[in-house]
Amino acid sequence: MSEHAARTTTRTAIVTGAARGIGLATTRAFLDQGWRVVMIDRDVPALTEAAVGLRGVDPVICDVSKPAEVDQMAAYVADTCQSVDALVNNAGVADFGPIAETDFARWRTVMETNLDGVFLMSQALREALCAAKGAIVNIASISGLRASTLRVAYGTSKAAVKHLTLQQAVELGEYGVRVNCVCPGPVATKLAMAVHTPDIIAAYHDAIPLNRYGTEAELAEVITFLCSGRASYVTGQIIAVDGGFEATGIGLPALRGA
Template sequence: METSTSSPSTAPVAVVTGAARGIGLAVTNWFLAQGHRVALLDIDNATLAAAEAGLANDAHVLALNCDVSDPDQVQAAIDKVVARFGRIDALVNNAGVAAFKPIGEHTFKDWRTVMATNLDGAFLCSQACVPVMLKTGGGAIVNIASISGLRASTLRAAYGTSKAALIHLTKQQAAELGTVGIRANAVAPGPVETEMAKLVHTPAIRADYHDAIPLGRYGTMEEIAAVTGFLCSPAASYVNGQVIAVDGGFEASGVGIPTLRKDAAQA
């Protein structure tokens, strides 16, 4: 992996979608700390501008307003990345939206909005970046899925389905693109301390998660970024087609954790 001493002209390039905040911004910071140049794609132009200003690294940062569900906008953004940096080594498909409603209250518009960003966006960005990666010998794709793509949960019919489909898209990418030097893997975060979680997770929901997660806490954005960065790095050069749940053990667990904690406390 290139270190922070790499010059802007030779440093590897990462494209991160949904990069203006949350996990996407944490991933961006991980790449910058490793000496990468980073293209930040986000639909929220005001937040994107604020993130760019906060990073204060004009030589290594390119911020591009982009709706990842729009093929023309995606291709235009990637063309700008190539014009500025000349290559792409890693793509992190992080842009995502959610609709938290009972199944019967999901409208078709809700469904299509979620699918268009979470699934179509990853497909379109990958299609645009892969030919660029091939020109320099390959690269890595990491799709940010969700624990909701591995196990069902309430109020997440569209979101969970989109993330499950994204996991399968990852495996398709790994099978086909691995033959030409591009690895594809997925990260499935459990509950993470993001601004979205703070808005939609009530104290009762937080307690439910605490009861179901062996580590007994939410993850941090930096923990998700560290795993994502690893999967993009040469250290993961033989990791392809995998789904890494970064969830404190949530997906692996069944019932009984609260009782186990109680028994341990009384021992």
């Protein structure tokens, strides 16, 4: 953690999993819109590198699955931020495998970050968010909206994040806090592009009405919109940012031209 950070009247967003991917793109989008961003991640080298050259950020090392570290982070934020106007719960573990190979330890590894981390961060910053009448955006996944192979732990964790969002929206609404959930579909991250074979990419393109992967920047636009005053009457919503992927059924290619 930084030893000192100047207090400011600029709106502050807390973004978890901010060292790469959607979290880093969201950080940059907030900065472009004049926000200050506290970048949360447990990967020290990656977070340090990501923060280089970004003005208006405060990188904070924190594992969101560990209550003691989250409490320490919250105390630091209370001491260095005039307000907490938005929380983006983006940190996640993308662990895929068949049910037969998913033991309890593997299950808990996924749940600790993907679900427990969202709960812990939201609870730790609840009072600050209520004071600011701020916004929470929880990042789930298309895998929480529709089942698919190899995702018994991951998909279940993301489905739980959806419902946690609704619970938070219902209870925190009276304090002026809005809570929404974004479910990314296939996104062209460096990792995805490195591991998706041409056959997988072609299959996704065939199944997505917009016929392409999304970009991290497109996800960031939706996330920052939900944190902004432009979404002042939007809460308790589950929003798939997926090029129409969740809207499709089986979509048999042989029937498409009929």
